[in-house]
Structures are given as C-alpha cells and as structure tokens.
Amino acid sequence: MxxxxxxxxxxxxxxxxxxxxxxxxxxxxxxxxxxxxxxxxxxxSLPSRRDELERQFAESVREYLAIKQELDDAQAEKRRLESELENEQQKHQKFKNDLMKATNEREYTTAVREIDVTRKTISTLETEVLKLMERVEKLDVQVAERTPEMETRRIEVDRQLKEWLASADSNQQNLDSLRVERAAKMQALxxxxxxxxxxxxxxxxxxxxxxxxxxxxxxxxxxxxxxxxxxxxxxxxxxxxxxxxxxxxxxxxxxxx
Ligand SMILES: [Zn+2]
Structure with a gap:
C-alpha cells in the first residue's frame, strides 16, 4: 500500500x-x-459520409421506386386507354346515328360495318382497361405496404445527417479554439x-x-x-x-x- x-x-x-x-x-x-x-x-469527411449515406438510402429504396414507377406507368397507360375508349364509344354512337339516318344501301352497309368494327375495338379496350385497373390496384397495395418503411428510413437518414451537421459545427468551434491554443503553445517554445x-x-x-x-x-x-x-x-x-x-x-x- x-x-x-x-x-x-x-x-x-x-x-x-x-x-x-x-x-x-x-x-x-x-x-x-x-x-x-x-x-x-x-x-x-462529412461530404463523403453524407454521399455514402444517401447512396445507401437510394439503394434501399431502389425496389420501392421501381414499383412506384411501374404504378405511375400503369396509371398513365390506363388514362390513355380510357380516353381512347371514350373516343371509340363516341364513334360507335355516331355510326349508330348514321344507321338510323341511312337513306341508301351503301350508307346502311357502311354504318353496319363501322358499328361492328367499333364494337370490337370497344370490347378490346374495355378488357385492357380492366386488366390495367387490376394491375394498378395490386401495385397500389405494394406501394402502400412499403411506404411507411421508406418514410422511417428517410427519417433515420435525416436524423443521422442532422447529428453529423451538429457535430461538424461543434468540431469546427473546437478546431478554432485549438488553433488559437496551438499558436500560443508555439509562441511559448x-x-x-x-x-x-x-x-x-x-x-x-x-x-x-x-x-x-x-x-x-x-x-x-x-x-x-x-x-x-x-x-x-x-x-x-x-x-x-x-x-x-x-x-x-x-x-x-x-x-x-
Ligand atoms: Zn524512433
């Protein structure tokens, strides 16, 4: 002792x-x-750490973004087909009117043929729109399922970035005072x-x-x-x-x- x-x-x-x-x-x-x-x-090292964190985040949301893109594409395609369908329905209605107003054999035959053609197109378009609706619904569910997790990840990334920025601030202040201290120590030598x-x-x-x-x-x-x-x-x-x-x-x- x-x-x-x-x-x-x-x-x-x-x-x-x-x-x-x-x-x-x-x-x-x-x-x-x-x-x-x-x-x-x-x-x-802050900028490179930040880039790496954002890269990891982008990587982790890559699949999510791909599904979201698929959903956007499907929705756009659905809107396009719906407007095409509406257009076709108007044409179909017009030919029906033409049929009523037909005054000769040629007008009558043309109207009947066009009514038939537009009916088939309408049917095809309706099937396609229906398929797209199902697809949009499925993708919607997938996106909705993943969204909370993605939001949590983003919050986590932002929290980390905020923490690093705060610590960089205090490090910078410490650096400033250490440099003053260093100059004094050098002077003392x-x-x-x-x-x-x-x-x-x-x-x-x-x-x-x-x-x-x-x-x-x-x-x-x-x-x-x-x-x-x-x-x-x-x-x-x-x-x-x-x-x-x-x-x-x-x-x-x-x-x-
Ligand atoms: Zn030595």
Missing amino acids: IRVTLVIRHTAFIKEAALNSELGHLISLQDVDVEIKRLREEVE GPDARATYERLSRMRSGFALAEARDYSCMACRMKIRPQVFNDIRKGETIITCESCGRILYFKVEAATT
Whole structure:
C-alpha cells in the first residue's frame, strides 16, 4: 500500500518536471495537433459520409421506386386507354346515328360495318382497361405496404445527417479554439524547438514526438540505451530517436498502470 503511494508520487513528480520543461510544451503541442488532425478529418469527411449515406438510402429504396414507377406507368397507360375508349364509344354512337339516318344501301352497309368494327375495338379496350385497373390496384397495395418503411428510413437518414451537421459545427468551434491554443503553445517554445517540431511534424505526418517505453521508441521500435532512456525519463532535455528522429518522451501514466 505504501509502495503504491510512493510510485504515484514519484511519477507525479516526473510529470510535473516534464510539463515545466520545453518537452512538456512539445508534448501538449502534439496532443493539440493530434486533436486538430482528428477533428479536421472528421469535418472534412462529412461530404463523403453524407454521399455514402444517401447512396445507401437510394439503394434501399431502389425496389420501392421501381414499383412506384411501374404504378405511375400503369396509371398513365390506363388514362390513355380510357380516353381512347371514350373516343371509340363516341364513334360507335355516331355510326349508330348514321344507321338510323341511312337513306341508301351503301350508307346502311357502311354504318353496319363501322358499328361492328367499333364494337370490337370497344370490347378490346374495355378488357385492357380492366386488366390495367387490376394491375394498378395490386401495385397500389405494394406501394402502400412499403411506404411507411421508406418514410422511417428517410427519417433515420435525416436524423443521422442532422447529428453529423451538429457535430461538424461543434468540431469546427473546437478546431478554432485549438488553433488559437496551438499558436500560443508555439509562441511559448524556443525558436530551435519550434523549428524542430515543425520539421518533424511535417516529415512524420503530425507525429513529431514518440513515446519511449521499455527501452524502445514506440514509433519505430528502435532500442534505446539505458542511459539515454533514463535521461528521457527525467524529461529535462530534448532527446531525439537515433533511428526515426522523433523527439522522445516518457509517459508517466504508463508507469502507474
Ligand atoms: Zn524512433
């Protein structure tokens, strides 16, 4: 029990010592940069995440839209045939009138023939309209069955988009304040440390520092000599990895767990 307390006090001392040094500034600068990078990536990925979500939604409603299109087509075809039927019925009526008014054999024969032709056309059209009515009814049912599910999906997509937009907003605000924080931290560094950090950060995609643990550089796995490792633990001077060039630091938390 006493031993544990001692370890914690010891590591707390190291942490404090590190944070008071330039190395401490560098560690917190990298923390800020890592967070800036994470938030920026999240903000920047919003359009592609949104596109992907809409694509998945479109895919999930593809069948539904196809049925809906089929219904629209069937309804349009039904309307077309109904008007054709009406037209044919008017013609049929006209020939019936012609028959009544027929004054000679030729007019009479023509009227009888046309009445027969239009009757057949009417019958065919009526059958087709009937078939289409059944088809429209069936498709109507199918669309009605799927509509609530589609609406639920759309609501879910909109909810997700709204959530992402809100989080992008707050991420953007965090980014703004982190950038201010970063500028202050940079200002607090000496010119040499600042230049080294900037150079390494560019070279190592945002990771200018690496943790030294178990006598190794955690970034490149290079072994660290015990004497050097002890110096890193002290955190008083800036020591870089002989292999990858990153600034090495000793993480206090790693020792307590
Ligand atoms: Zn290294």
